[in-house]
Amino acid sequence: MIKLHDLEFEPYISEEEITQVIDRISDEVNRDFGDKTPVFIGVLNGSFMFASEVVKRFQGDCEISFVKLGSYKGTESTGEVKTLLGLNQDLKDRTVVLLEDIVDTGNTLVELDQILKQSGVKEYKVVSLFFKPEAYKKSVPVDYIGMEIPNKFIVGYGLDYDGLGRNLTQVYKRKE
Numbered sequence: 001m002i003k004l005h006d007l008e009f010e011p012y013i014s015e016e017e018i019t020q021v022i023d024r025i026s027d028e029v030n031r032d033f034g035d036k037t038p039v040f041i042g043v044l045n046g047s048f049m050f051a052s053e054v055v056k057r058f059q060g061d062c063e064i065s066f067v068k069l070g071s072y073k074g075t076e077s078t079g080e081v082k083t084l085l086g087l088n089q090d091l092k093d094r095t096v097v098l099l100e101d102i103v104d105t106g107n108t109l110v111e112l113d114q115i116l117k118q119s120g121v122k123e124y125k126v127v128s129l130f131f132k133p134e135a136y137k138k139s140v141p142v143d144y145i146g147m148e149i150p151n152k153f154i155v156g157y158g159l160d161y162d163g164l165g166r167n168l169t170q171v172y173k174r175k176e
Protein backbone atom coordinates (compact mmCIF):
# COMPACT_ATOMS: atom_id res chain seq x y z
CA MET A 1 0.00 0.00 0.00
CA ILE A 2 1.13 3.59 -0.59
CA LYS A 3 0.01 6.98 0.67
CA LEU A 4 -0.14 10.11 -1.51
CA HIS A 5 -1.17 13.29 0.27
CA ASP A 6 -4.16 12.22 2.40
CA LEU A 7 -5.22 9.11 0.42
CA GLU A 8 -4.16 5.45 0.45
CA PHE A 9 -3.76 3.41 -2.72
CA GLU A 10 -3.31 -0.33 -3.24
CA PRO A 11 -1.52 -2.16 -6.08
CA TYR A 12 -3.85 -2.76 -9.01
CA ILE A 13 -2.12 -3.29 -12.39
CA SER A 14 1.43 -4.63 -12.55
CA GLU A 15 4.19 -3.29 -14.75
CA GLU A 16 4.19 -6.62 -16.68
CA GLU A 17 0.50 -6.32 -17.44
CA ILE A 18 0.91 -2.71 -18.59
CA THR A 19 3.77 -3.76 -20.89
CA GLN A 20 1.67 -6.55 -22.42
CA VAL A 21 -1.19 -4.14 -23.05
CA ILE A 22 1.15 -1.59 -24.66
CA ASP A 23 2.70 -4.30 -26.86
CA ARG A 24 -0.74 -5.31 -28.11
CA ILE A 25 -2.03 -1.78 -28.71
CA SER A 26 1.24 -0.81 -30.43
CA ASP A 27 0.84 -3.77 -32.81
CA GLU A 28 -2.59 -2.44 -33.73
CA VAL A 29 -1.20 1.07 -34.25
CA ASN A 30 1.64 -0.27 -36.41
CA ARG A 31 -0.81 -2.31 -38.47
CA ASP A 32 -3.18 0.63 -39.07
CA PHE A 33 -0.79 3.62 -39.31
CA GLY A 34 2.58 2.12 -40.27
CA ASP A 35 2.49 3.57 -43.80
CA LYS A 36 0.61 6.82 -43.09
CA THR A 37 3.32 9.03 -41.56
CA PRO A 38 1.02 9.96 -38.66
CA VAL A 39 1.45 12.79 -36.22
CA PHE A 40 1.28 11.31 -32.74
CA ILE A 41 -0.08 13.81 -30.23
CA GLY A 42 0.48 13.03 -26.57
CA VAL A 43 -1.86 14.70 -24.08
CA LEU A 44 0.25 16.02 -21.22
CA ASN A 45 0.88 15.57 -18.44
CA GLY A 46 -0.55 12.12 -17.91
CA SER A 47 0.38 10.50 -21.21
CA PHE A 48 4.13 11.06 -21.15
CA MET A 49 5.07 7.46 -20.22
CA PHE A 50 2.49 5.78 -22.42
CA ALA A 51 3.23 8.05 -25.40
CA SER A 52 6.92 7.32 -25.19
CA GLU A 53 6.36 3.55 -25.14
CA VAL A 54 3.98 3.60 -28.12
CA VAL A 55 6.23 5.75 -30.31
CA LYS A 56 9.29 3.64 -29.43
CA ARG A 57 7.42 0.63 -30.83
CA PHE A 58 6.27 2.43 -34.00
CA GLN A 59 8.09 1.16 -37.06
CA GLY A 60 7.15 3.68 -39.76
CA ASP A 61 7.88 7.36 -40.26
CA CYS A 62 6.04 9.60 -37.83
CA GLU A 63 6.05 12.97 -36.12
CA ILE A 64 5.48 13.52 -32.42
CA SER A 65 3.91 16.49 -30.73
CA PHE A 66 2.22 17.32 -27.43
CA VAL A 67 -0.65 19.36 -26.07
CA LYS A 68 -1.31 19.99 -22.40
CA LEU A 69 -4.84 20.06 -21.02
CA GLY A 70 -5.95 20.02 -17.41
CA SER A 71 -9.26 19.68 -15.59
CA TYR A 72 -8.81 17.60 -12.43
CA LYS A 73 -8.75 18.80 -8.85
CA GLY A 74 -8.00 15.98 -6.45
CA THR A 75 -9.90 12.91 -7.66
CA GLU A 76 -12.67 14.74 -9.53
CA SER A 77 -13.01 16.45 -12.89
CA THR A 78 -13.92 20.11 -12.51
CA GLY A 79 -15.74 19.83 -15.82
CA GLU A 80 -13.72 22.78 -17.10
CA VAL A 81 -10.94 21.66 -19.43
CA LYS A 82 -8.18 24.27 -19.71
CA THR A 83 -5.77 24.24 -22.64
CA LEU A 84 -2.43 24.90 -20.95
CA LEU A 85 -0.27 24.30 -24.03
CA GLY A 86 -1.96 24.27 -27.42
CA LEU A 87 -1.13 22.83 -30.81
CA ASN A 88 1.98 24.35 -32.32
CA GLN A 89 2.05 22.36 -35.52
CA ASP A 90 0.14 22.56 -38.79
CA LEU A 91 -2.08 19.49 -38.87
CA LYS A 92 -3.98 20.29 -42.05
CA ASP A 93 -4.65 17.10 -44.03
CA ARG A 94 -2.58 15.00 -41.64
CA THR A 95 -3.43 11.68 -40.03
CA VAL A 96 -3.33 12.24 -36.27
CA VAL A 97 -3.13 9.61 -33.53
CA LEU A 98 -4.03 10.98 -30.09
CA LEU A 99 -2.27 9.26 -27.22
CA GLU A 100 -4.11 9.48 -23.89
CA ASP A 101 -3.31 7.80 -20.60
CA ILE A 102 -6.98 7.63 -19.63
CA VAL A 103 -10.43 8.51 -20.90
CA ASP A 104 -12.71 8.91 -17.88
CA THR A 105 -15.67 11.34 -18.10
CA GLY A 106 -14.65 12.23 -21.67
CA ASN A 107 -14.55 15.99 -20.98
CA THR A 108 -10.93 16.21 -22.15
CA LEU A 109 -11.63 14.19 -25.28
CA VAL A 110 -14.53 16.43 -26.30
CA GLU A 111 -12.23 19.45 -26.03
CA LEU A 112 -9.55 17.68 -28.08
CA ASP A 113 -12.13 16.68 -30.68
CA GLN A 114 -13.00 20.36 -31.18
CA ILE A 115 -9.35 21.42 -31.34
CA LEU A 116 -8.51 18.75 -33.92
CA LYS A 117 -11.55 19.36 -36.09
CA GLN A 118 -10.72 23.08 -36.18
CA SER A 119 -7.17 22.29 -37.23
CA GLY A 120 -8.33 20.62 -40.45
CA VAL A 121 -6.89 17.14 -39.89
CA LYS A 122 -7.57 14.53 -42.55
CA GLU A 123 -8.53 11.99 -39.89
CA TYR A 124 -7.79 11.35 -36.27
CA LYS A 125 -8.00 8.32 -34.02
CA VAL A 126 -7.89 8.04 -30.26
CA VAL A 127 -5.63 5.59 -28.45
CA SER A 128 -6.08 5.36 -24.69
CA LEU A 129 -4.22 3.13 -22.27
CA PHE A 130 -7.13 3.09 -19.80
CA PHE A 131 -10.86 3.63 -20.30
CA LYS A 132 -13.65 3.82 -17.72
CA PRO A 133 -16.83 2.76 -19.56
CA GLU A 134 -19.07 3.45 -16.54
CA ALA A 135 -17.86 7.05 -16.30
CA TYR A 136 -17.80 7.87 -20.02
CA LYS A 137 -20.85 9.90 -21.04
CA LYS A 138 -19.74 11.31 -24.41
CA SER A 139 -20.04 10.18 -28.01
CA VAL A 140 -16.51 10.78 -29.37
CA PRO A 141 -15.21 7.31 -30.30
CA VAL A 142 -12.28 5.87 -28.36
CA ASP A 143 -10.79 3.81 -31.16
CA TYR A 144 -8.06 1.82 -29.42
CA ILE A 145 -8.35 0.88 -25.76
CA GLY A 146 -5.61 -0.74 -23.72
CA MET A 147 -7.72 -1.76 -20.72
CA GLU A 148 -11.23 -1.08 -19.55
CA ILE A 149 -11.30 -0.44 -15.81
CA PRO A 150 -14.05 0.17 -13.24
CA ASN A 151 -14.93 3.67 -12.12
CA LYS A 152 -12.19 3.86 -9.46
CA PHE A 153 -9.53 6.56 -9.14
CA ILE A 154 -6.09 5.26 -10.15
CA VAL A 155 -2.54 6.61 -9.99
CA GLY A 156 0.80 5.61 -11.47
CA TYR A 157 2.24 5.22 -14.93
CA GLY A 158 1.77 8.94 -15.62
CA LEU A 159 -1.47 9.37 -13.70
CA ASP A 160 -1.46 11.54 -10.60
CA TYR A 161 -3.37 12.49 -7.51
CA ASP A 162 -2.79 16.23 -7.08
CA GLY A 163 0.63 16.01 -8.72
CA LEU A 164 1.92 12.89 -6.97
CA GLY A 165 2.23 9.33 -8.27
CA ARG A 166 3.08 9.92 -11.91
CA ASN A 167 6.50 8.27 -11.55
CA LEU A 168 5.14 4.95 -10.26
CA THR A 169 5.82 2.14 -12.73
CA GLN A 170 2.71 0.18 -11.80
CA VAL A 171 -0.86 1.37 -11.32
CA TYR A 172 -2.54 1.67 -7.93
CA LYS A 173 -6.22 2.21 -7.12
CA ARG A 174 -7.74 4.22 -4.33
CA LYS A 175 -8.31 2.13 -1.25
CA GLU A 176 -12.00 1.86 -0.34
Ligand SMILES: O=P(O)(O)OC[C@H]1O[C@H](OP(=O)(O)OP(=O)(O)O)[C@H](O)[C@@H]1O
Pocket residue numbers: 043044045046047069070071072077100101102103104105106107108109160
Ligand atom coordinates in the same frame (compact mmCIF):
# COMPACT_ATOMS: atom_id res chain seq x y z
O1 LIG B 1 -11.98 11.95 -19.45
P1 LIG B 1 -11.62 12.98 -18.42
O2 LIG B 1 -12.53 12.91 -17.21
O3 LIG B 1 -11.53 14.36 -18.99
O4 LIG B 1 -10.20 12.57 -17.83
C1 LIG B 1 -9.09 12.27 -18.65
C2 LIG B 1 -8.00 13.28 -18.54
O5 LIG B 1 -7.70 13.52 -17.17
C3 LIG B 1 -6.31 13.47 -16.97
O6 LIG B 1 -5.74 14.73 -17.22
P2 LIG B 1 -5.74 15.93 -16.14
O7 LIG B 1 -6.78 16.92 -16.49
O8 LIG B 1 -5.77 15.35 -14.75
O9 LIG B 1 -4.33 16.59 -16.40
P3 LIG B 1 -2.90 15.85 -16.29
O10 LIG B 1 -2.80 14.92 -17.47
O11 LIG B 1 -1.92 16.95 -16.33
O12 LIG B 1 -2.90 15.08 -14.97
C4 LIG B 1 -5.85 12.47 -17.99
O13 LIG B 1 -4.49 12.60 -18.28
C5 LIG B 1 -6.74 12.75 -19.17
O14 LIG B 1 -6.18 13.69 -20.06
Ligand code: HPA
Pocket residue numbers: 072102104152153154155159160161
Ligand atom coordinates in the same frame (compact mmCIF):
# COMPACT_ATOMS: atom_id res chain seq x y z
O1 HPA C 1 -8.52 7.76 -12.33
C1 HPA C 1 -7.81 8.76 -12.61
N1 HPA C 1 -6.61 8.95 -11.99
C2 HPA C 1 -5.81 10.02 -12.26
N2 HPA C 1 -6.12 10.95 -13.15
C3 HPA C 1 -7.29 10.81 -13.80
N3 HPA C 1 -7.82 11.61 -14.74
C4 HPA C 1 -8.98 11.06 -15.09
N4 HPA C 1 -9.21 9.94 -14.40
C5 HPA C 1 -8.16 9.75 -13.58
